[in-house]
Amino acid sequence: AQSVTQLDSHVSVSEGTPVLLRCNYSSSYSPSLFWYVQHPNKGLQLLLKYTSAATLVKGINGFEAEFKKSETSFHLTKPSAHMSDAAEYFCVMPHSSNTGKLIFGQGTTLQVKP
C-alpha cells in the first residue's frame, strides 16, 4: 500500500536559519512526489514536484527537495527561512490509479521566529 509519513508535526526555526521538513514514502514503485504549502486561511499551493527526472527539485520561494530512492525520502529544505515561510507543509504522493487522487502526509507546521 502507498503511504506518506511526515516525521515532524511541528518545526520551529529562527529567521535566516535553514529549514528541513522530513518526508518518507512507501510505494511498490518509484512514485511522483509533491510538496504543497498552506498559509493560514488560504488554499493549498504547489511548492514543487518530482516526476522521475532530476532527483533534486527546485520549487518556488527558494525551497528545494531531493528524492532519495535508497532512503525512500523526499525532504524539503530551504537555506534561509523567512517569516513569510510560516505555514503548514504537506508531502503528497499521487495514487497509483493515476486519476489525480492524492495521498497526503500528516502535515508539518513550520514556525519561524524573529
Add this chain to the structure above:
Amino acid sequence: EAGVTQFPSHSVIEKGQTVTLRCDPISGHDNLYWYRRVMGKEIKFLLHFVKESKQDESGMPNNRFLAERTGGTYSTLKVQPAELEDSGVYFCASSPVPYSPLHFGNGTRLTVT
C-alpha cells in the same frame, strides 16, 4: 485566471441539520476533487468527478454525503444529517487532466455542534 472558489468559507450547524458546500473549479477543468481534513488527521480523498460523472467515490464516508456536479461545472457536497464527526475542513480541487498537479480552493471549515 480565477482560482478554485469554495463557498461558504465557514459553516456552523447543529447535529442533525443539513449543509451544502459549493465548489467552483477553474474554468475548463474537467477534473474536480473533494478532500476533507478532520481535526488532527491527514487530508483524505473523498471523490473525483470527470465532468459530471463520478469517477471515484471510494473516499465518501457514508451515505449521509451526497456530491453532485450537474452540467460538469460547479459541484456541491451535501451532508444530511450532519454528525459531530463531520466537522473539519473540506477542500475542493480541480485540474485539466487527472495526472497534473491539482489547484486547491481555500476550503470550507465545517463545525457541527
